[in-house]
Amino acid sequence: MRVDISQLFGHRGKSIPIDLSIDINDTEGYPDVVGFLEPVKIKGTLTNIDDIIVLDAEGDTLLNVSCSRCLAPVNVKLNFKLYEMFSKTGNIDEDIEAVTEDSIDLYPYVRNEVFENIPMKIVCKDDCKGLCPSCGKNLNEGNCDCDTSYINPKFDSLRALFNVDEEV
Numbered sequence: 408m409r410v411d412i413s414q415l416f417g418h419r420g421k422s423i424p425i426d427l428s429i430d431i432n433d434t435e436g437y438p439d440v441v442g443f444l445e446p447v448k449i450k451g452t453l454t455n456i457d458d459i460i461v462l463d464a465e466g467d468t469l470l471n472v473s474c475s476r477c478l479a480p481v482n483v484k485l486n487f488k489l490y491e492m493f494s495k496t497g498n499i500d501e502d503i504e505a506v507t508e509d510s511i512d513l514y515p516y517v518r519n520e521v522f523e524n525i526p527m528k529i530v531c532k533d534d535c536k537g538l539c540p541s542c543g544k545n546l547n548e549g550n551c552d553c554d555t556s557y558i559n560p561k562f563d564s565l566r567a568l569f570n571v572d573e574e575v
């Protein structure tokens with residue numbers, strides 16, 4: 408998604424509105440993301456501030472992310488800020504992206520920001536029971552036939568503590 412910025416160069420203080428819909432079509436590196444339910448909408452401005460082109464915008468979108476317990480798709484509404492600086496001149500530091508053309512491809516910046524804003528742990532509901540560790544059945548849909556008498560080793564050590572108490 409390229410945006411023409413030629414009219415900003417050489418015009419300090421000049422600003423142009425940004426109003427875009429961007430389809431994110433690759434989720435590589437983010438296996439929890441099932442897919443996007445709508446394009447990412449970006450609204451804001453590109454402004455020439457002392458010959459640095461500043462993108463100051465807000466984005467929002469709706470996407471599907473796997474529940475971290477049962478893997479069911481969960482709708483996640485995202486709102487995020489998009490702030491980037493671009494320059495053609497020599498004073499490039501690590502926060503300022505170099506641009507060599509009269510247009511900027513905003514796709515990689517939008518994509519980055521979207522994925523960075525997805526919460527780490529998404530659950531479909533607070534009491535999601537998750538998947539059976541042995542057969543993989545979704546326990547929200549009912550119990551499975553697996554042996555549930557298995558005791559977590561953590562509980563064993565707790566029990567040992569209690570036994571010690573009882574003997575005293």
Ligand SMILES: [Zn+2]
Nearest residue numbers: 474477531535
């Ligand atoms: Zn779940």
Ligand SMILES: [Zn+2]
Nearest residue numbers: 539542551553
């Ligand atoms: Zn099971």
